[in-house]
Amino acid sequence: MKCLIVDDNPLARLALKKMLGGVADLILIGECENAMAAYNLLQKEPADVLFLDVEMPGMSGLDLLKSLDYQPQVVLITSKKDYAADGFDLEVVDYIVKPVEMPRLLKAVQRARDRWIQAGGSGQEGTGSTIFIRVNNQLLSVRYEDILQVQALGDYVVFVTADKKYPVHLTMKVVEERLPADRFLRVHRSHIVAVDKITNLEQNSLLIDDQVVPVSEGYKKALMERLNIF
Template sequence: MTCLIVDDNDLSRLTLRQLALQTGRLQVTGECKDAMEAHRNITANPPNLVLLDIEMPGMTGIDLLKILPKQTLAILTTSQKQYAVEAFDLNVVDYLIKPVSLPRLMQAVEKVRDILLRNDTEVTSAADDYLFIRDNNMLKKLRLEEILWIEAMGDYVKIRTETQWHIVHSTLKAIEEKINSGRLMRVHRSYIISLDKIDSIEDGVVNILNTPIPVAESYRSKLIQKIKLL
């Protein structure tokens, strides 16, 4: 997969380039020091993936995302957690906290690969403890206890388990209507999470497997009621 690195820090760009090459999945086709340079690069030669820093002089990575085509796949890199809610509102693929580790980057890159290879998978039926998803001509059973979170992305939904992603042609609302389980809860217009899998909650974000997931203000009181708060 072709990859563009955007970061105003020389050392950060070098580190990301080295990590990208180590994944065995990415071909770094360019590096940019600021958002305007990146915008020109992406417009002229769209990469499969943009590794994008948030805090840059002039235009931030968040500002850049707002003017890029919606189909642009971006993994945000930052030393700050506070941008997570705004970032996920823009449907980024993943949000990595610096210093970025190779295992964490590889996990994010696999999400990109799954999206690029997605097919006509869809949810066909659901019960109290499982879903059936149609993958081409096969029906696959997916237990709700395996699900970490479900994430909307355009016309598709990504179902994250501990071992893999399932890319489903559906809407989050349609899946929410089929699921009848106290195990899963919608916490944002783009996310349904498994309450059992939450590691921590802070600053309007839940963390599952070191991944920050935004909680919208309208869902926060309901979430607090659902968890076992001492």
């Protein structure tokens, strides 16, 4: 998810940037010291999630939300509780009162992630077709349509495409929650597959791009319901 930090306090921006830097699927597209700068940046590169202060010189954070022509996921971060009702009237994801603590921030990030996924991985047309995978301290863009399957391998999961494999330090539970359910399905405790890439199905296995993937009894019913079988 692409995120933007908007706060007129430079120390608050720095602290938030450090905390968010450890979240694997967040891509920081920038940080702004006022709402107008954020508005201008968002016209060029819409963000999926805003971490937004309310009281800023000139335009307030709430005014910024009212001015946007699309609905990002918004976490309001402010020193006062007074704006909670106004924030939730604007359908913000969460409201955090400073100082920000890491567990509370991670809870807000998860709420934003859940709502972003429910919305189809997109706050506007043209996004949500790719994910960013952190490999060797680099963020690599991978299109959903290129992913054949995801396989558990010890403490890692491996995103498998037709020509590459991307090992990532994640759990299958996290991957299953974050991948769009209309594209991917878990068929085994160690395998998640792209449903539209299945080319053959046998009793306890399926075939994807000449790769044999086991199918567990516990996941078979859901698989059969997803496939158009005549």
